[in-house]
Amino acid sequence: MPSLAKLSLRSSVAGCALLAAVPTTLLNALPAAAGTSYQIQCQETGKPCRETETLLPLRVLPRPSASIFKSKDSAPGNVAVENVPAFRPLFVFAREGVDYTDPTNPKGWYQVGGGEATPEGWMPAKDVMEWRQALVVAYTHPGVGREARHPVLMFDNQAALEQIALGKDRESEAGKIYEAVEKGEKPKSVVSIEPKRFADIEDNFYVLPVLDFKSVTKFDDETRLLQLAAAVPGKRSDETNQTTLGNAAYAQASAAKATLSGDAAKGLRVDIVFVMDLTGSMGPFVESTKTAITDLTRAITKDPMLKEAVRFGIVGYRDDLRVEPKLEFVSKNFTPTLLQDTDFVSVIDQQVRASAVSSDDYAEEGYAGVKTALNETAWTDGALRFMVMVGDASAHEPGHKQSTTRLSAAELRHMANDQHVSVFSVHLKAQRYAKDHPKAEEQFSTLANNPGTSAPALFSFDADKPDEYATVVKQISSQLSELVDAARKGREVVPDTLSESATVLSSASSTAGAPAGGDAELKDEGWNPEARQKELLGPQADRPEVKEQAQKINEVAAAALINYLGGDTVRDLTFWAMDRDLIDPRKKALDVRVLVSKTELNDLIGALQKVTDALSTAEVAQLEFFTALQSVMAQTTTGTPIDFEKAQKLSQTELMPKWIEKLPYRSAIMEMNNATYEALTPDERVTLEQSLQSKLQYYVEVNANVDAWKVLDGRGADTAKVYALPLDALP
Template sequence: MIFSLPAHAELSELEGAAGHEEGTSSLWDLEGAQGQAGAEPEARSTDDGIDCQVEGPCIEKATGLELRVLPRPFSHLYGEAQAEADAIVQGNVPAFRPLYVFERSDVDPAQPDSPQGWYRVGSGAESPEGWMRAEDVFEWRQALLVSYTHPGDEIEGRNPVLMFRGLSDLDALVDDPERAQKARSLYERLEAGDVPDSLVSMEPKRFVDITDQFYMLPILDWEQTRIQGDDVRLLQLAAAVPNARGADTLENPEYAEQSLVGRQAGGVGREALKVDLVFVIDTTRSMQPFIDMTRDAVASLTRSFDEDTEARFRFGLVTYRDSTEVITELEYVSRNHTEELVDGQTMVTLLEDSAQATEVGSLDYPEEVYAGVDEALHSAWREEALRFMILIGDASAHAPGHLQSVTGKSAQDLRRELDDAQVHLLAIHLQDPRAAADHPVADEQFQALARIRGAKGAAIEPVDAFDQEAYQVLVDGVTDDIRQLLVETVGETTGSADKAAAPETPDDTLESVSALWNAALVEYVGKQARPPKDVVAWAMDRDLVNPADRALEVRVLVNREQLNTLAQSLEIVVQGLMRAEITQGEFFDALQGVAGQTMKSPDEIGQGATLAETGLLPAFVQSLPYRSDILALNDEMFSSMTAQQRADLEYSVLAKLEQYRAINEQVDAWFALNEGDRKSAHVYPLHIDYLP
C-alpha cells in the first residue's frame, strides 16, 4: 500500500530530522522548539512556542496541546515561587506524574542543563495548585513515550532492558568491540546479586504489557548511533506508574528480586488459569468435511476433560464466508455463534447445527478471512484466561480496497489488534492442489496473522485439503496439546514464587502450539510483575546482546478528546476521497466541499498544498516528529495514483477509524494519570503506526 506508515515505525522515522548521527540532540531540538528566554510572567506568554492564557493551562502554539511537566523525585510544591520550607504545600510530589503548567516565571529554555525559574502547576486542567522550581521538573511537550516489547520466552527471547545512570555509561558499553560479551556479564552479575554501579534499574524479566498494566516511559532526550549497520537509539527515559510511589532501583532489594523472576516462573495466580479457545472457520461450500472433523476434535477433547479441566475451558465459534453485497445468497459475511463463550458440549452442538457450509459459490477463490478474525476479536474473552484463536480456512483473504473487502483491514492491522487484546492465533491452512496459485498469497496473510508474539516465527500449520485423515490428526493434536499444556501448567509444584521454573513442554507437542502457549503464559505471569518507577535513566531501544531484537517501541499518549477529534478529521478525509473519485475532480476541491469551515482558509489552498497544510487534522498530529505519506498527500500525488492505489488509501484510513472506534469502546483500556481526572482526560498509549 502506497500511503501507510511502516509496520514497525522506528524513532528515526519519528524524528524526520537530519544531523543527529553524531552526538546528542537536546529535547528542544527533538521537539523543534524555537526562541530565547521566556517573557515576563505578567505578560503570560513566551516567545519559545508557548502561550500562557489568562485562564487555563499554557498552550503549545504548534500543537494546541496543554503544556505539561514531569516532576523529579523528592520535589516539592510551594504556595509561592519561593523555596522556603514554610511555603511547601505538598512535599515529595509523585515523580514523573504529568502536571499542567499555568504560568512560567523566569524560565529560560535555552539553558536546559541549568534550569532557572518557576512553574505554576496543577494536577488537573481546571486550576493551579502551586509552584515548582524549574530544576525540579522536566518539560514534556510531545506526548511520546516508549513501551516494552513482548520479550519472548526464557530461552530464545530478548534480554530485559537495562537502565543506566548516565549516557556515558551506556555509550561506553555500546561502543565497546566486545559489547555482547560485556552485556552478558552485566546480566550474570545481576543474577548473582552483584549490582554494577553503572546501573540504576532494569525492566523486569517478566513481561509488563502497557495495554494491560499502564506505565509511563516518556522520552526526555535521545542519541542515535549505529550497531552493525543498523540504527539504534539511546534514550533518556523517566519511569512512572500512576498512583504508585517510590524509586524502583536495583539498590531496593524487593524490586531487584522481583525484577529477576523468570518470565514463566512462579505459581502466583496459576491456580486460577483458564483457557478461551475461539474457532474461526470458513463455511463456504468446500468446508463441510473439515467443520465435521473440527466438531469431532472438540467432542474428543471434551470427553478427555476431568471436572477441573472442563471448568477451565470455554469455547467460541465464528464463521465467515464472503461479501453479501456481491453475493446476497451467502446469508452473512461473518457470524458470531457465541455471544458468551460456552462449554465444550455446547460447542459440539453449535458445530453440528449452526456451522453449516453454504451451497452457494463465490465469485472468486479468496474469502472474507479478515472479517472472521475481526469478528472473533470482539469475543467475550475472560480476564483470567489465556486467549487462543484457531483460524481454519482454505483460501486467502481479500486485500483492503478489493470490492469484496468488508473490513478494509489488512493482516498487519488485525495483528496489532490481536496483540493489544493478548489474543494468540494459530492458522490451519487447507491447501487445495487445484488452487496452488492462491497458496503463497494465503500463506503470507496467515503468517502475518499467526505471528508468535515475542518470536520470529508464525503458528501456521499447512495441510493437504484432500488428506482428510491428516487434518483430523492435526486438529485433534492442536486441541489436545492445549489441554495437556493447561493441565501441566496448573499442576506444576509452585515452590518459590520467585525462582520456580517454567513447566516442561511435552516432547510430542506441536511446536506451533507450544510456542503460542509460551507467549500467552509470559503475558499471564507478567501480570504479577511491576514496571520500574520514579527513576530517570538511559536505555537502548534494542537488546544489548542481540541488537536485531527490538526492546522498546514508540507510542503516543492520547486522551479521548484527541482520539475523537482525530477520528472526525479522518472521516472528512474519507468523504473527500470518495467525492473526488465520484466527481473525477481534484482532491482538495472535493475536500473543501465536505470540510467547509474546518480547513484553514479553504479558498486559498491550491496546487501543491498538502493535507497537513490544510489544518484539517489535529495540530498535535501534525507536530509529532514522524513521517506520514498521508499528511504529505496533495493534488498532484492524488492525480498520479491508480484507481487501486486510491482505494487502498481510502480503506487504510477506514481501517484506522475502525481501530479508533474499538479503542474508544474498551472501558478498561483507558487510564487516569491523576486521581480524579475527568473521563475525557483519560489516556491511551496509541501505537505510532495507528496514526494517519
C-alpha cells in the same frame, strides 16, 4: 530542557517510499530558549498551557521529593502538596520567569495540576522537567526460549551507555554487566534493569516518557539511545522500595524468571475460540472440526478439574449479504458465552454447518469473523485467550466493495494484542485456487504473528487432506488443555522450556505440589499428557511434522504465559537505555508510542475520513487530489477554499490536527499533493487508500474499547484518559 536529536523510522507502503503510510522520521524538537516561552501558549486563566504548533497540553514531570506550593514561594509553611509522586505527568497552567540558561539550576515557576480542569499550585522550575510531544516508549514482549531478548539495561548517563553500545566489545562488555547483575552486584553506571517478568503496558499501565534521544547508525537497523523517565500511576517509590539495583530486594526480584506455579497455576484457565469459514467449500473441514473436538472432549470430561478450566467458542463467517443474501450471515457468534466441552460439542453439532450457497467470489469475509470473535465474545477474565482462524480463502481488504469491516490483518492484529488474544492460523489450500494462496498466506501470517514468538503460528494443509487438518485442531486444543492440567495439578511450568518442547510434560522443571513419587505417581494418578496425546492423535503423533507443529503451539502458549504471569516495571527514576537488545541489536526492546486523548483521536478520525474520501473522489471523478479534497471539505465544513499558493502539500492545508502535523515524526501522507498523487500507479492508489481506511477504522475501534483507555493520574477527570498509540498505527 534538552533538545531532541533526530530519530528515524523506516517503512514503505504501496511499494512507494515517498508515500509511506507509517512514520518515517522523528525530527528535531525546538530547543528551549532562555527566558522565552519557546512557542508555548498560556493566555487563558484556568486552562492548560498548550504548545503553539501542536496544540497539545504542556506537561511536566516532577523530580523526586518535590512539592507543590500554594504560591510562588518555596517556604516550608507554603506547601500545598508534599512529596508529589515523581515523574507522574502534571498539566501546566502557567509559566512565569522560566529560564533554562543554566540547565543545572533552572529559574522560574510552573502552575500545575493533576488534571486539565483545575490548577493545584506552583512548582519551582528546578523541581520539574518539561515533557513535550507526548512521546513514550513501551517494552516489547521479551520473547521465549532461544529467541528471547535480554532485559533493558538502564544507565545513569549517556556517555556510559554509548561506551558499551558503540564500543568494539559491545557483546562481551554487555554480557559482563548481565553476569554481574545475576550475581547481585551493581555494575558502575548501571542504575537499574528491566525485570525478567514482563510488564505489559496494556495490563500494568506505566509511563516511560522520552526526554531526549540520539540516533546511531552502527547497526543494520537504525537504533536509538533514549533518555527516559519512569512512572507508574498510583505507585511511587520511597527510600525502602526504590526500583534500582542499589535496592537488594528489587535486584533480587528483577532477576526472578516468570514461572507458572502456586496460585497463578492453580487458577489458570484457557479460552479457545474457533473462527471458521462456513461457506460451501469448507464442508469437509467443518465435519473434521466437529470430530476433532468431540474426540478431545472424551479426554477432558474424565477430569472435572480440567473440564471446568477450559472453555470453547466458535464464530462462523461467510461473505457480504449485499452480494448474496442467501448466505444468511456475514459473521455469526454461536457462543457469545463460552462453553464447556460437552455443551460446545452440542452447539457445533446442532447449529454449525457450511452454507449450501456459493458466494460471489473466492475471497470471504474472514476479517469480519475475527472482529466478531474479538469484540463479541465474553472472554474469561484472567484466562489465556486463543483464537484458531480456519479458512481456505483470502479475506476482502479494506476498500473492497465486499469488505464489511474496513480493517486489514495488521489492524486486527493490533486489536488482538490489545485484548491479549493469541492467534493460530490454519490455511487450507485448494489447488484450483492456487492464485489466491500467496495473498491468503500473507493475511493468515499477519494475524498469527503473536508477540514474543519467533515466527507466525501458521499451519498450511492441502485442502484434499482433512485428516491432517483434524490433527492440528486436536493438537492445539489438547496441548492447551494439558497445560492447564499440568498447572492445576501442581507442576511448575517454565515458559522458556515449554517453548522449545513438543510436549507439556517435558516443560515441567519441578514437581512442586506433586505426590512424593514424582512423575511416575503423577502418571499413575492419570496425569500422562504424552499418552493422552498419542491416544488422541493415533499413529500421526510420532511424525516429525506433527512434532514441529506441537513445538510451534507450545511457543505460542509460552509467550501467552509470559503475559499472564506479568510483572512490574521501574518507577520514579531517569535513565539512558538503548531501544534494542544490547547483545543482539536485531531484537527490538522498546517501541516508541504517542499518548493521545479521546479528543485528539477524534480529531484525527475526522480529518483522516476527509482524506480517504478525497482519495476515493479523485479516483472516481478523475480529479486532482487537492481539487477532490476541497470538494470533500466543502460538503463537510464551511467550505473555506484551500489556498494552493500557500498549501503545497497536505500538511499545509490545516486539515489534519495540529498535534499530528507537528509531532516530531514525519509521515509521507502529509507530503501528499497533486504531483505525488499523480505519480502513483492505480494499484498504489488503491493500496494507499486501503491502508488509510484500515487505520481509520482501527481508531474507531480503539475509541470504543473502554478498557484500552488509561488514567495518567488518579486525581484527573475521565476526560484525561489516554491511549498509548503505536507509531506504526499513525497515518
